[in-house]
Amino acid sequence: MKKEPVKAKERDSAARVRDFEEVVQVFSEAEALREAARCIQCKEPKCVSGCPVGIDIKTFIGQMAKKDYDGAYFTIRRKNNFPSICGRVCPAEYQCRKACVFTKKGEPFASREAIGIHFLERFIGDYGAGKALRVKAAGDDALSRVKVAVVGSGPAGLCCAGELARRGIKVVVFEGLHKTGGVLRYGIPPFRLPRDILDLEIDSLKKLGVEIRTNTIIGRVKAVDELFAEGFSAIFLGLGAGIPSFLGIPGENLCNIYSANEFLTRVNLMSAHKYPAYHTPVNIGRHIVIIGGGNTAMDAARVAIRLQHMNGIEPDTTIAYRRTEIEMPARRLEIEHAREEGVKFRMLVKPEEFMGDEKGFVKKMRASRCELGEPDAGGRRRPVVIPGSSFEIGCDMAVIAVGLGANKILTGVTPRLKTDKYGDVIVDPETMQTSIKGVFAGGDIVGGEGTVIEAMGMAKKAAGAIIDHLGRKAD
Amino acid sequence: MKITSREVLADSQGVSIVKLVIQSPAIAAKAKAGQFVVLMVKEEGERIPLTIVEADPGKGTVTLIVQEAGLTTKLLAGAKAGDSLYSIVGPLGHPTVIKNYGKAILVGGGVGIAEIYPVAKALKGAGNHVTVIIGSRAKGLLILERELKAAADDCIVMTDDGSYGRKGFVTEALKELLERSKYGLVYAVGPIPMMKAVSGVTRPFGVFTLASLNALMVDGTGMCGCCRVSVGGKVKFSCVDGPEFDAGQVDWQELSSRNSIYNEKEKHICRLRNAG
Ligand SMILES: Cc1cc2nc3c(=O)[nH]c(=O)nc-3n(C[C@H](O)[C@H](O)[C@H](O)COP(=O)(O)OP(=O)(O)OC[C@H]3O[C@@H](n4cnc5c(N)ncnc54)[C@H](O)[C@@H]3O)c2cc1C
Ligand SMILES: Cc1cc2nc3c(=O)[nH]c(=O)nc-3n(C[C@H](O)[C@H](O)[C@H](O)COP(=O)(O)OP(=O)(O)OC[C@H]3O[C@@H](n4cnc5c(N)ncnc54)[C@H](O)[C@@H]3O)c2cc1C
Ligand code: SF4
Ligand code: FES
Numbered sequence: 001m002k003k004e005p006v007k008a009k010e011r012d013s014a015a016r017v018r019d020f021e022e023v024v025q026v027f028s029e030a031e032a033l034r035e036a037a038r039c040i041q042c043k044e045p046k047c048v049s050g051c052p053v054g055i056d057i058k059t060f061i062g063q064m065a066k067k068d069y070d071g072a073y074f075t076i077r078r079k080n081n082f083p084s085i086c087g088r089v090c091p092a093e094y095q096c097r098k099a100c101v102f103t104k105k106g107e108p109f110a111s112r113e114a115i116g117i118h119f120l121e122r123f124i125g126d127y128g129a130g131k132a133l134r135v136k137a138a139g140d141d142a143l144s145r146v147k148v149a150v151v152g153s154g155p156a157g158l159c160c161a162g163e164l165a166r167r168g169i170k171v172v173v174f175e176g177l178h179k180t181g182g183v184l185r186y187g188i189p190p191f192r193l194p195r196d197i198l199d200l201e202i203d204s205l206k207k208l209g210v211e212i213r214t215n216t217i218i219g220r221v222k223a224v225d226e227l228f229a230e231g232f233s234a235i236f237l238g239l240g241a242g243i244p245s246f247l248g249i250p251g252e253n254l255c256n257i258y259s260a261n262e263f264l265t266r267v268n269l270m271s272a273h274k275y276p277a278y279h280t281p282v283n284i285g286r287h288i289v290i291i292g293g294g295n296t297a298m299d300a301a302r303v304a305i306r307l308q309h310m311n312g313i314e315p316d317t318t319i320a321y322r323r324t325e326i327e328m329p330a331r332r333l334e335i336e337h338a339r340e341e342g343v344k345f346r347m348l349v350k351p352e353e354f355m356g357d358e359k360g361f362v363k364k365m366r367a368s369r370c371e372l373g374e375p376d377a378g379g380r381r382r383p384v385v386i387p388g389s390s391f392e393i394g395c396d397m398a399v400i401a402v403g404l405g406a407n408k409i410l411t412g413v414t415p416r417l418k419t420d421k422y423g424d425v426i427v428d429p430e431t432m433q434t435s436i437k438g439v440f441a442g443g444d445i446v447g448g449e450g451t452v453i454e455a456m457g458m459a460k461k462a463a464g465a466i467i468d469h470l471g472r473k474a475d
Numbered sequence: 476m477k478i479t480s481r482e483v484l485a486d487s488q489g490v491s492i493v494k495l496v497i498q499s500p501a502i503a504a505k506a507k508a509g510q511f512v513v514l515m516v517k518e519e520g521e522r523i524p525l526t527i528v529e530a531d532p533g534k535g536t537v538t539l540i541v542q543e544a545g546l547t548t549k550l551l552a553g554a555k556a557g558d559s560l561y562s563i564v565g566p567l568g569h570p571t572v573i574k575n576y577g578k579a580i581l582v583g584g585g586v587g588i589a590e591i592y593p594v595a596k597a598l599k600g601a602g603n604h605v606t607v608i609i610g611s612r613a614k615g616l617l618i619l620e621r622e623l624k625a626a627a628d629d630c631i632v633m634t635d636d637g638s639y640g641r642k643g644f645v646t647e648a649l650k651e652l653l654e655r656s657k658y659g660l661v662y663a664v665g666p667i668p669m670m671k672a673v674s675g676v677t678r679p680f681g682v683f684t685l686a687s688l689n690a691l692m693v694d695g696t697g698m699c700g701c702c703r704v705s706v707g708g709k710v711k712f713s714c715v716d717g718p719e720f721d722a723g724q725v726d727w728q729e730l731s732s733r734n735s736i737y738n739e740k741e742k743h744i745c746r747l748r749n750a751g
Contacts, residue, residue: 176694178522178561214562215562215564217564217565220505220567242698243698244698246703253703253704258700265698265699270522270693271519278519279520283740360728407698
């Protein structure tokens with residue numbers, strides 16, 4: 001007899017669109033226990049193979065069911081430094097939950113019945129952080145004498161720093177922005193990942209002895225070779241995929257056409273929604289169009305509709321996407337939340353041109369309708385423009401959320417560091433070592449745009465290889 | 476990030492220009508002519524770009540010259556020696572390509588005069604014959620005249636109202652020079668209409684002309700795309716691809732309208748602040 005899945009409570013959409021407070025509520029203990037009890041503790045747990053960092057999901061859920069929350073926390077922490085973050089942002093429906101035995105065969109995403117692994121992880125993560133359960137740095141004499149530099153404080157950099165610090169290695173993280181977290185802070189809005197949670201996870205690294213230097217762009221104030229000369233024995237690059245892509249269509253530089261990175265950075269990092277108490281402005285259109293179908297597009301749309309509500313503007317925010325909902329790369333939960341919050345969706349729409357007024361401000365978008373053709377290399381059906389189907393949508397603001405490319409601020413000045421045709425850093429897939437000995441890389445700068453947990457997976461692999469490398473060096 | 480000294484260079488007709496020396500050894504060690512920093516005055520502040528006018532690696536300081544435009548520059552100009560900035564990052568942007576162009580003309584308008592100063596020194600150091608043309612609305616707003624006279628071979632001063640130097644726009648002096656002699660480079664920094672006019676003047680002479688653009692910026696590292704400009708029909712990010720571009724290729728109309736995106740909002744914040 002199957003028990004009903006427990007869904008995490010969510011704030012009512014009418015209230016949540018007026019602020020940036022967290023939408024999904026954490027499980028109560030009773031809810032967590034009920035959900036944990038649904039797990040049948042498979043002999044050969046499929047869920048683990050679906051987790052990019054291989055969290056022992058079965059064991060931690062088993063410990064939870066026995067109320068051994070400390071044990072569950074440490075089980076997760078063995079593989080994942082930031083359970084409170086991953087429990088909130090992981091696309092579980094493509095990963096562990098999709099692999100869970102309760103997912104029906106042939107379904108594109110996890111079934112409703114799949115265990116709510118991410119909700120459980122989040123419950124335990126918050127529990128551990130709240131109790132200040134800390135993984136202690138192991139004193140390892142040979143390693144405590146070496147220093148490692150980590151460039152970038154996104155999930156890849158932070159994870160690598162954590163792994164190394166736990167072994168007693170002295171780690172210095174260099175971050176170009178004035179705040180840490182990478183996309184976790186400037187991209188993902190606080191209503192999905194509250195800032196106190198992020199700060200708590202980063203603080204736990206500082207307590208492990210990790211030093212963080214913000215406002216420091218490696219490649220500008222210090223070159224890679226200078227870091228070695230300063231006594232760093234190895235370097236990890238977690239540079240992210242920082243460059244926004246545009247559509248390359250006429251009118252794209254009109255006023256009030258933002259890249260999602262700019263729009264989200266103004267709000268999430270610079271608090272433009274609190275203007276004028278915070279000094280960074282952002283414009284808020286009456287008719288906003290968001291182009292794209294990934295997490296970035298969902299975040300931009302949900303931020304946009306909040307800004308409209310908070311400014312007393314009749315909400316009108318539309319996501320325009322070239323394919324259909326099933327092909328959207330965004331998390332399913334985010335698509336659902338965006339819809340609940342009043343974001344409109346227009347599928348099979350390909351923008352052709354933006355038109356503006358005499359002052360250079362966008363006024364409308366011309367687009368074509370598409371139909372789905374044959375699957376492309378990635379298996380997704382390709383959008384094909386229907387000839388003569390062009391139409392116009394009125395909009396006084398647009399946000400382009402169609403992907404990110406590699407940031408070249410460091411690679412461009414480090415010719416020995418080999419990159420591929422996309423500008424991504426080339427690594428040995430086993431060790432994550434780059435073409436420069438002692439320099440390792442992971443996260444979006446290696447794989448292109450990915451997920452938080454994939455970035456962390458690569459960082460962990462690199463951390464292991466760095467420790468090997470240091471061990472060999474120490475001898 | 477401490478401000479070690481502050482000096483008012485100009486304060487008249489409602490325009491105020493202030494020179495600040497800031498402690499930042501890492502930036503001072505690496506800064507080259509043509510580069511800039513992005514700074515925040517306080518935690519709630521905006522990130523704004525400012526040219527590195529001078530860098531002293533020995534003292535570990537960088538010099539910035541800022542003209543009050545809106546709230547952030549006002550807060551910055553109002554800071555005192557001893558105050559600390561919330562953040563400063565740099566050096567950003569491509570350094571100016573310094574080589575021997577033969578004879579070069581540098582045109583600076585308003586606070587743009589500050590920005591041609593490091594370039595003038597570097598070009599002079601590379602063996603160029605350097606002429607600077609500096610212009611402002613009136614005498615009281617002219618900055619760095621003494622420094623530029625010392626740094627360059629020739630210095631021509633223009634004021635709109637004729638209260639000092641010659642009366643007229645910098646472009647008039649520029650045209651006369653180009654008619655008389657051959658130059659390898661014209662370099663211009665100032666208000667957009669001035670830079671656009673300079674490119675119009677140099678075009679018939681076929682002189683290589685660079686302008687350092689003042690696009691709006693957020694991060695300054697290529698991450699946001701706020702600073703995008705069209706140059707020769709291609710989209711460039713001025714923080715990482717610039718800030719200098721071939722002046723003849725720049726879409727000035729687009730730059731000018733993109734810089735006005737927040738005009739309504741900024742007027743509002745300044746009114747609020749002035750009232751409060
Ligand atoms: C809006 C948005 C929403 C997303 N939502 C999700 C989600 O829900 N779930 C999910 O799993 N994934 C999501 N992703 C993807 C995920 O955020 C990324 O895959 C992940 O952040 C990559 O981590 P990273 O550490 O490689 O890079 P980043 O997070 O990009 O961090 C890189 C950091 O390095 C710094 N840096 C770069 N160059 C230098 C240098 N030379 N010197 C010093 N510092 C430097 C940058 O300033 C930045 O802070 C989202 C992405 C975006 C943009
Ligand atoms: C690479 C670079 C180097 C710069 N160097 C200097 C410098 O050395 N000294 C200096 O005084 N200024 C410099 N600027 C311009 C400076 O960044 C702006 O004046 C500043 O951002 C205005 O901020 P604010 O909050 O005080 O004014 P805001 O309130 O933002 O704006 C006030 C008014 O100025 C306009 N404005 C804002 N930013 C700019 C801009 N970038 N260009 C043109 N108009 C603008 C606005 O549209 C508005 O009308 C530079 C800009 C760039 C891009
Ligand atoms: S596959 Fe599902 S049911 Fe089986 S152990 Fe993993 S979470 Fe539990
Ligand atoms: S200022 Fe953000 S990309 Fe140039």
